[in-house]
Amino acid sequence: MLKIKNIHAAYGNIKAVKGIDIDVPSGKIVALLGSNGAGKTTTLKAISGLMPLEKGAIELDEVPIHSMAPEKIAGLGIVQSPEGRQIFTSLTVEENLKVGAFTEKSREAVDMRMKSIFGYFPRLEERRKQIAGTLSGGEQQMLAIGRALMANPKVLLLDEPSLGLAPLIVKDIFQIVKRLNDEGVTILIVEQNALQTLKIADYAYVMETGKIILEGAGKDLLQDEKVIEAYLGGNR
Amino acid sequence: MMNSVLKVENLSISFGGLKAVDDLSFEIGDKMIYGLIGPNGAGKTTVFNCITKFYTPNSGKVTFKTNTGEQINLLEHSVHQIINYGLARTFQNVELINDLSIIDNLLIGAHSQYKTSALQQAFLTPRARREEKEHRGRAMDILNQLGLADKANEIAGSQPYGVLKNVELARTLMSRPKLIIIDEPAAGLNETETEALAEMIKKIRDYYHCAVLMVEHDMGLVMSTCERICAINFGKKLAEGTPDEIKQNKEVQEAYLGKDDDDAEN
Amino acid sequence: FTGCGSQETPAASSGSSSSSSAGETSAEAPAEETAQGVTDDKILIGNSAATSGAFAPIGLPFIHGIESYLAYVNEGGGVDGRQIEFLHYDDEFDPALTSQYLEKLIYEDEVFAIVGHFGSPCIAATLPDLEDSGIPAVYFAGGVADLYSTDDPDRNIYPVQPIYPYEGKIMAAYAVSYFDAKTVGIIYTNNEAGLNTYEGIKEQLAEYPDIQVVAEESVSPGLTDATAQVLKVKEANPDVLVIPSLSAELAPVIKTMEQQGLTDVPIVTTYSNVSSVFVDSNYNEAPNTMDNLYGLGWVDLEGNPAVWDEFTKYMTELGYEDELNAYSATGWIAGNFFSEGVRRVAESGEVLTWENYMNALEDAPISNPFGGSIDFSDGMRTGTQQMVLSRVDVNSPSKWTAVSGFNGVDDLK
Amino acid sequence: MSILNKKQIQYIIFGVIAVLLPILTQAKGSTITLLASIGITAIATLGFNVLLGFSGQISLGHGAFMGLGAYISAYFVSQMELPFFLSLALAAIIPFLVGFILGLIALRLEGHYLAIATLGFAVVIEEIFAELSEFTGGWSGTKTTYPIIFGHKFDKLSVYILIIIILVILMILTYNFMKSATGRALVAMKKSEHAAQAMGVSLFKYKLLAFSISTMYAGIAGSLYIHFFRFAEPKLWGITLSLDLLAAAVIGGLGTIGGAVVGVAFLKVLPTVLQMLPVFGDFDGLAFVLTGVAIVVFVMFYPRGLINIPNDLYHKFFKRKRAENEEVKA
Amino acid sequence: MDLFLQNIVGGLQSASMYGLAALGLVLIYKTTGVINFAQGELGMFNAFVAAWLYANNVPLVIAVLLTLIIAGIVGFLIEWGVMRHAVKIDPLGKMIMTMGFVMIAQGLAPMFFGNNPLYFPKLLQGDPINIGGVSILPNTILIIAITLGIMAALFYVLQKSKWGLAIRVTAENIQTAKLMGVPTKYVSIAVWTLGTALGALAATMVAPLTTVSVTMMADIHLKSFISAVLGGFATFYGPVVGAFIIGILNNLIGFYISSKWATAILYVFILIVLIFKPTGIFGKKHIKKV
Numbered sequence A: 001m002l003k004i005k006n007i008h009a010a011y012g013n014i015k016a017v018k019g020i021d022i023d024v025p026s027g028k029i030v031a032l033l034g035s036n037g038a039g040k041t042t043t044l045k046a047i048s049g050l051m052p053l054e055k056g057a058i059e060l061d062e063v064p065i066h067s068m069a070p071e072k073i074a075g076l077g078i079v080q081s082p083e084g085r086q087i088f089t090s091l092t093v094e095e096n097l098k099v100g101a102f103t104e105k106s107r108e109a110v111d112m113r114m115k116s117i118f119g120y121f122p123r124l125e126e127r128r129k130q131i132a133g134t135l136s137g138g139e140q141q142m143l144a145i146g147r148a149l150m151a152n153p154k155v156l157l158l159d160e161p162s163l164g165l166a167p168l169i170v171k172d173i174f175q176i177v178k179r180l181n182d183e184g185v186t187i188l189i190v191e192q193n194a195l196q197t198l199k200i201a202d203y204a205y206v207m208e209t210g211k212i213i214l215e216g217a218g219k220d221l222l223q224d225e226k227v228i229e230a231y232l233g234g235n236r
Numbered sequence B: 001m002m003n004s005v006l007k008v009e010n011l012s013i014s015f016g017g018l019k020a021v022d023d024l025s026f027e028i029g030d031k032m033i034y035g036l037i038g039p040n041g042a043g044k045t046t047v048f049n050c051i052t053k054f055y056t057p058n059s060g061k062v063t064f065k066t067n068t069g070e071q072i073n074l075l076e077h078s079v080h081q082i083i084n085y086g087l088a089r090t091f092q093n094v095e096l097i098n099d100l101s102i103i104d105n106l107l108i109g110a111h112s113q114y115k116t117s118a119l120q121q122a123f124l125t126p127r128a129r130r131e132e133k134e135h136r137g138r139a140m141d142i143l144n145q146l147g148l149a150d151k152a153n154e155i156a157g158s159q160p161y162g163v164l165k166n167v168e169l170a171r172t173l174m175s176r177p178k179l180i181i182i183d184e185p186a187a188g189l190n191e192t193e194t195e196a197l198a199e200m201i202k203k204i205r206d207y208y209h210c211a212v213l214m215v216e217h218d219m220g221l222v223m224s225t226c227e228r229i230c231a232i233n234f235g236k237k238l239a240e241g242t243p244d245e246i247k248q249n250k251e252v253q254e255a256y257l258g259k260d261d262d263d264a265e266n
Numbered sequence C: 001f002t003g004c005g006s007q008e009t010p011a012a013s014s015g016s017s018s019s020s021s022a023g024e025t026s027a028e029a030p031a032e033e034t035a036q037g038v039t040d041d042k043i044l045i046g047n048s049a050a051t052s053g054a055f056a057p058i059g060l061p062f063i064h065g066i067e068s069y070l071a072y073v074n075e076g077g078g079v080d081g082r083q084i085e086f087l088h089y090d091d092e093f094d095p096a097l098t099s100q101y102l103e104k105l106i107y108e109d110e111v112f113a114i115v116g117h118f119g120s121p122c123i124a125a126t127l128p129d130l131e132d133s134g135i136p137a138v139y140f141a142g143g144v145a146d147l148y149s150t151d152d153p154d155r156n157i158y159p160v161q162p163i164y165p166y167e168g169k170i171m172a173a174y175a176v177s178y179f180d181a182k183t184v185g186i187i188y189t190n191n192e193a194g195l196n197t198y199e200g201i202k203e204q205l206a207e208y209p210d211i212q213v214v215a216e217e218s219v220s221p222g223l224t225d226a227t228a229q230v231l232k233v234k235e236a237n238p239d240v241l242v243i244p245s246l247s248a249e250l251a252p253v254i255k256t257m258e259q260q261g262l263t264d265v266p267i268v269t270t271y272s273n274v275s276s277v278f279v280d281s282n283y284n285e286a287p288n289t290m291d292n293l294y295g296l297g298w299v300d301l302e303g304n305p306a307v308w309d310e311f312t313k314y315m316t317e318l319g320y321e322d323e324l325n326a327y328s329a330t331g332w333i334a335g336n337f338f339s340e341g342v343r344r345v346a347e348s349g350e351v352l353t354w355e356n357y358m359n360a361l362e363d364a365p366i367s368n369p370f371g372g373s374i375d376f377s378d379g380m381r382t383g384t385q386q387m388v389l390s391r392v393d394v395n396s397p398s399k400w401t402a403v404s405g406f407n408g409v410d411d412l413k
Numbered sequence D: 001m002s003i004l005n006k007k008q009i010q011y012i013i014f015g016v017i018a019v020l021l022p023i024l025t026q027a028k029g030s031t032i033t034l035l036a037s038i039g040i041t042a043i044a045t046l047g048f049n050v051l052l053g054f055s056g057q058i059s060l061g062h063g064a065f066m067g068l069g070a071y072i073s074a075y076f077v078s079q080m081e082l083p084f085f086l087s088l089a090l091a092a093i094i095p096f097l098v099g100f101i102l103g104l105i106a107l108r109l110e111g112h113y114l115a116i117a118t119l120g121f122a123v124v125i126e127e128i129f130a131e132l133s134e135f136t137g138g139w140s141g142t143k144t145t146y147p148i149i150f151g152h153k154f155d156k157l158s159v160y161i162l163i164i165i166i167l168v169i170l171m172i173l174t175y176n177f178m179k180s181a182t183g184r185a186l187v188a189m190k191k192s193e194h195a196a197q198a199m200g201v202s203l204f205k206y207k208l209l210a211f212s213i214s215t216m217y218a219g220i221a222g223s224l225y226i227h228f229f230r231f232a233e234p235k236l237w238g239i240t241l242s243l244d245l246l247a248a249a250v251i252g253g254l255g256t257i258g259g260a261v262v263g264v265a266f267l268k269v270l271p272t273v274l275q276m277l278p279v280f281g282d283f284d285g286l287a288f289v290l291t292g293v294a295i296v297v298f299v300m301f302y303p304r305g306l307i308n309i310p311n312d313l314y315h316k317f318f319k320r321k322r323a324e325n326e327e328v329k330a
Numbered sequence E: 001m002d003l004f005l006q007n008i009v010g011g012l013q014s015a016s017m018y019g020l021a022a023l024g025l026v027l028i029y030k031t032t033g034v035i036n037f038a039q040g041e042l043g044m045f046n047a048f049v050a051a052w053l054y055a056n057n058v059p060l061v062i063a064v065l066l067t068l069i070i071a072g073i074v075g076f077l078i079e080w081g082v083m084r085h086a087v088k089i090d091p092l093g094k095m096i097m098t099m100g101f102v103m104i105a106q107g108l109a110p111m112f113f114g115n116n117p118l119y120f121p122k123l124l125q126g127d128p129i130n131i132g133g134v135s136i137l138p139n140t141i142l143i144i145a146i147t148l149g150i151m152a153a154l155f156y157v158l159q160k161s162k163w164g165l166a167i168r169v170t171a172e173n174i175q176t177a178k179l180m181g182v183p184t185k186y187v188s189i190a191v192w193t194l195g196t197a198l199g200a201l202a203a204t205m206v207a208p209l210t211t212v213s214v215t216m217m218a219d220i221h222l223k224s225f226i227s228a229v230l231g232g233f234a235t236f237y238g239p240v241v242g243a244f245i246i247g248i249l250n251n252l253i254g255f256y257i258s259s260k261w262a263t264a265i266l267y268v269f270i271l272i273v274l275i276f277k278p279t280g281i282f283g284k285k286h287i288k289k290v
């Protein structure tokens, strides 16, 4: 479904992504793992069109999207919950969610989705009128994820969704991801919590300093303790 | 009565109708690593903000033992004075000055230590030079300690998140604190990095002789570093005790940790 | 610090490029050389004036008026066989720039005279420099009080336009004598021009024992609404209202007057507003008030149709037919005053030096092509002192008709 | 080589060139006037840069402080017959104090709110300048002479040299100041008030400091203005001047010392040069329009300021080589 | 009492124009963070367009409509031709760019339309209506109605509609807004177009009160900026209320205290208000949680 072909991207002189290929098949969960500064976020930005490519191509269903404007890409159903939450701090919780569904024309659909998101995160419903900037860190994270879900994405890009969430909610998040996937949403997830992620991922890529150094089915990687210790910073 | 560096008594604050912190009391001993945990929105960051006077609580008392051994009520002082008494903090969302170098960011942390006036600094008097040199040296020492020395002259904005978190930690040390309070230091770090962080926190405590108050959701880190933990929910204290006591606490499990069953990794 | 010494002593009587011409014009007296900026076939003059930004609508027509007059002179063979060349810099109404360009004109371009120095603050800022340099400066487009002097025969400053305080006096004199007023109201703009004229008005009114000033209101530059001021005046109900404001402030004031029904009091305003453009652009919005609008004039554009035709012809020839207004007419006058001095020098067969030129200016009163005359003799540097009173008249081509002759303050007593 | 890399030395070299160049090339008086005008405005812009570039606050009232300095200086020299340097000092100190008091009131405000508050102050001050005619000459303006220093009567060139000397001194002091702990505190405050506060920076104190310092620079610039141009009137110190300072600071390069000079030079030289050009100069008003276009274009392509042009060029030309070298090493 | 009311009514007319201009200013500010210094001068330029059309026998209403369209195009061109490409430039830099536009508009207007002030009539002719001793022009009523109408429309759009949300998120975080599928390009084009048209509308209403000239908008522009600050940039009614306060107070101070010191007193008043309400009367402090 989503194909990333040999992309390069840089911030000025700093080459953040140096030629990577990623394949996100329809209906699967693909994980992108790797240590700090590996270039994961940059890759997601590139997919969403926020980061111009120096080289390479990104295709959705064989159609190149890498030269499209970010809002067009979002319109195609590729939606991101970005790193650092990036919620609209001066808007209320409810308004933030509504922006998430900007491309949706039908009001009923928006209301329905909002209801289901309140189902996932009851805290957000309690705080629907609160100015988002005053939410606690974790609450903001829930809002960022909720906002992405409001778009009813075909492909959901999650950048460290569990960041700042309490252990109980982290568990919830992975369950939600699994459930969305069951409902047919294709998911590309970036996480530090490698073990949890590999448990739900169909396939995973590991990045280091801008390159893919390892890939494989989630289960296979999970079994390979050496890999986990060496590249994923996990140990049992 | 233990020898405490910070004593929070009956702290309360509400926003509109919401009681974010509700009659909370706890106490941190000298050179202790203390954990504050609780579900999202429990009020942890708010507690930090009250202690450092970013918020003014509705009621309560925060007693701090300063560098000179004096006992003061922090609530009677204003934000920028807090650090002078030996209490430094980090932020949940990293707050560094992105277009300055890392060492300059550290020097901002030493701001309260400068004794020369703006005029002396403008005229580069010997005293001002000496002072600048001394603090610069100290900043390099700290960066060395934390393994960041090679990045000293990098611009903060171009560094990955993990590095920035450490720089923020380093910055607190510039003020020769008695207590540093850190908000979610491990967020965004992977397990190896988190372990390194745990070591670093312990090292900071031992090397710089300061107590640490930490909010963190990574239970691995909390349980392995903290000597005592306070768990809160809805602004109220649920339980306080050693890591083991907290782990076993039914209420804490229910509200925060989740049941142990599927937590094979722990 | 010696680097600038040479610049500080201008060649008052020696022009670098003009030695040969001296030999020609007065072979008997080779000691006397023409002044700077003068050659056999050319006289270079110049000025600095704002021709961009907010003052362009005044500066540009003014400059174009000068150019038209010089085109007229030059087409007729110039003065004494010399074409007059005109150099102009845009100082954007910034005195610092004026100062810079003035130096350039005097010491680098080495013009013979400064003609039509423009804008009150710019004039005020550079007047000392002008006086120091000794260069003849003819015509000032601005009425700063410093231009006025009656006792300095050596002064190289020759103002032509009315000077604010003096115009204020004439305004007051007309207000009292022509309208037979007992009570007077004043609305003035709170800026240099307005305040200086206002002071002249007050000074003159103080000379009449039984005249009462019943309202003194001030408007700020750029206003759009003068309700407070107009209502105050309306309450005071004066016999005549004096408004020494330029068009930008006069327009909103009379329109507010129309709105507030204060339409029957006669208004006396400054000469700057006495133009067809002012009537054209405002009459429809305040017909009743403007029927009672009087303005001073120091020229009578229609009084001398031959001059008007000439003026129109050259303006049109240069492509400025849209700018046949008071500002361009003053440019024409500036050109005329300057040339008159040169003509006189030529007629008397003298060498064109600063000294001779200035003596020629002071020799006899110089008449304004559009009426009136100015006397520079005996140190009189007063600008125009006789003015006519006109009234708005939408049926006349210039939209104003004169209702009095040229009068000075003393004539009106 | 390394000594040339020291900014302070660079500023002194700049000053020496600024003084020597017109003397050696026997530049004309109008060039000196232009250069002096640049120098004077650069001093005020330098101060403005401390405020905006380093501490992030906008003022639209700094023109008024320049006026204050000018009138004070003229008054003390001409009316009270105080020595020039004493008047200059007063023209620095009094605006500093007035800035301090205004700052006490206005610094609760941020962004445009502060801009308007300072603008309001400027309007009120202008009104007062116009009214206090004993002190300022009212709308007709006030005049003074070239300064007399230790019995030596200055002329145009020597005042110009004085202006450059003061400018260079202030550049060096500003540089030192900005690199010091206080300077860092200002930058920290601009970027993150929270972080700055937590590090012990009193927002109030440092905002006030930046504000008063910048008004002091404006006062000095005003004093030099009136002793160079020898005339001042109330309209000079209005919003146009304040906006010019703002524009110069941004165009030159916010938060840089050299940028203040470069920005002012750009704004002052451009119209003059455009007017001297053949076609542009002949078309009335075209130079003005083109100055506007140039501002748009330069800000667009050099948003970080013209001061960075040499640096960028350097990188363009030498960058490739360096990259190649590194490749070889690797 | 009549005089009191008359002063107030007199102030309403100018106030409406400050208000209209302020709405354009705030609209652009809210979306792009840019204070458009050229708002007034672009209005001035467009007033010349209107006057030129009118002088060439285009019927008044059509002349105004055409002018608004042309103003819209000018706004569009500024966004599309310049501002759009200035993505990396912070709002302050963009503000300076708009100062460049001021010079361009001021320089071009006399080149295109000549140096003379031009005439432009009121939209509604007609004698003053007398209501309880207070006289008011029909045109004044129209101007006030237009201002309030536009204010209400903007308020509705901004607070209640999806596009209002789009405007607000574009203002706050353009990158993330794009991520959410908000067509930020159209949003900025729309506000520049609309904002410039509002400035032009204000200018065509100012024209009959003064004349169409290069300086006609200088004071209005300044006052509109001050109105926005006084009322606060946070809402759309704030600036309009601010404008009315300024318009009315200016007259009351002028009448009851001193016309000479009116401006100075007004500014002192505004200064005092700002000290107590540092973000304007209806302003909200932007909360950033630590």
Ligand SMILES: Nc1ncnc2c1ncn2[C@@H]1O[C@H](COP(=O)(O)OP(=O)(O)OP(=O)(O)O)[C@@H](O)[C@H]1O
Pocket (backbone or CB within 6 Å): A011, A014, A015, A016, A034, A035, A036, A037, A038, A039, A040, A041, A042, A043, A083, B157, B158, B159, B160, B161, B162, B188
């Ligand atoms: N705005 C920026 N300017 C310059 N360099 C940047 C910028 N953002 C990221 N980088 C650099 O690009 C590289 C890749 O960063 P990226 O954010 O993609 O990493 P990541 O894998 O998401 O890391 P993390 O786990 O810390 O989120 C890093 O070296 C980082 O320092």
Ligand SMILES: Nc1ncnc2c1ncn2[C@@H]1O[C@H](COP(=O)(O)OP(=O)(O)OP(=O)(O)O)[C@@H](O)[C@H]1O
Pocket (backbone or CB within 6 Å): A134, A135, A136, A137, A138, A139, A164, B015, B018, B020, B038, B039, B040, B041, B042, B043, B044, B045, B046, B047, B092, E289
């Ligand atoms: N300024 C404020 N206005 C209104 N509500 C606030 C404000 N600050 C905090 N809150 C609310 O108070 C509660 C406590 O917030 P706090 O940030 O202290 O939570 P926390 O324990 O740090 O949570 P997390 O682990 O998610 O960071 C939250 O529900 C939050 O929404």
Ligand SMILES: [Mg+2]
Pocket (backbone or CB within 6 Å): A040, A041, A042, A083, A159
């Ligand atoms: Mg990342």
Ligand SMILES: [Mg+2]
Pocket (backbone or CB within 6 Å): A136, A137, A138, B044, B045, B046, B092
């Ligand atoms: Mg928190």
